[in-house]
Amino acid sequence: MPLDFVYDSAVLLLSIILNLILLPFYIVHQLYDSLTFKPTAPPKSVLITGASSGIGESLAKTYAANGTKNLILLGRNEEKLKRVKEICQKKGANVAIYVADVTDREKMDEIIKSQPNLDLVIANAGVSQYTIMRDQKKTKLDDSLVKEDMEREVININLHGVLNTVYPAIRYFLQHNKNKTSQICIVSSKAAQIPMLTNVYGCTKGYVTNFAFNLRREYASKNIRVNNVLPCWVETSMADAYKGDKFFMISSDKAAKIIIDGLSNDTPNISFTFATSFMMDITSNIPWFYQLVLQKYIRVVKDVE
């Protein structure tokens, strides 16, 4: 009998037993948490990166419609930002726009430092290998150097871009918001759970998910709530760049509503949709599923070729 089969079976059996033993403690803990939870006041000043389209744009519009007074919107495309600004102003919000690349550490620090008020910072800007290929009008990556360039760009935006947003926000909150609760939202992806299928994109999202988990623990006592968002398919320009199947895709407006509800309830991991999340959580808890089924038998995933 192969050793890894014995090992996987032992892992599975023991995790079932441990799950059953620990489940009652988890239920009591969740009940206690929900009974003692104090909701944050709706945020008055929200900063959103990647607000020029997709999920970021929908978040801005929904916050404006819900009565948020000040919106600070960041992106690289000025025209698109101006369009979102106009819509949000019509809904009654004061809107400041900044044309900024999240990979520019000094500029991000300057913008965040200069705000008179901030309650919530949303690190949403992100790209996938497919959006980069589409934007650079490439259909084929036949040269390993080009692939390396593309991967480094995804890492720069999805990973360094998040650090460049989150660390100035933490410094800001520690200095200015000592007596009130502040919040940081990091937009990751459910792809974080399957980096072996989503390559560099999933790897960067895996990093930011773990980063959010650790920050939440680290800053809980300092009155800073940190929440991680794990969407599956959302109908945006990013989803459009991927030509494969997109199961249970929802609109960006619906995604924004789910995220805003999750943030006001301080849900640590805001995952959606239920059906796709459930499927992914089940499969990623079967130790040999990815190893055996996906790597050996299912070869449907076409990455950049």
Ligand SMILES: NC(=O)c1ccc[n+]([C@@H]2O[C@H](COP(=O)([O-])OP(=O)(O)OC[C@H]3O[C@@H](n4cnc5c(N)ncnc54)[C@H](OP(=O)(O)O)[C@@H]3O)[C@@H](O)[C@H]2O)c1
């Ligand atoms: N759509 C999905 O199915 C899905 C699923 C899971 C997770 N997500 C995550 O959701 C977030 C938003 O994506 P989306 O679906 O809304 O895609 P999108 O419509 O393409 O929006 C991406 C936003 O990020 C901004 N952005 C990209 N690179 C940037 C940079 N270097 N500096 C500053 N801003 C930059 C873009 O603005 P400019 O072009 O103006 O710079 C745009 O506003 C991303 O983090 C993505 O990974 C999306």
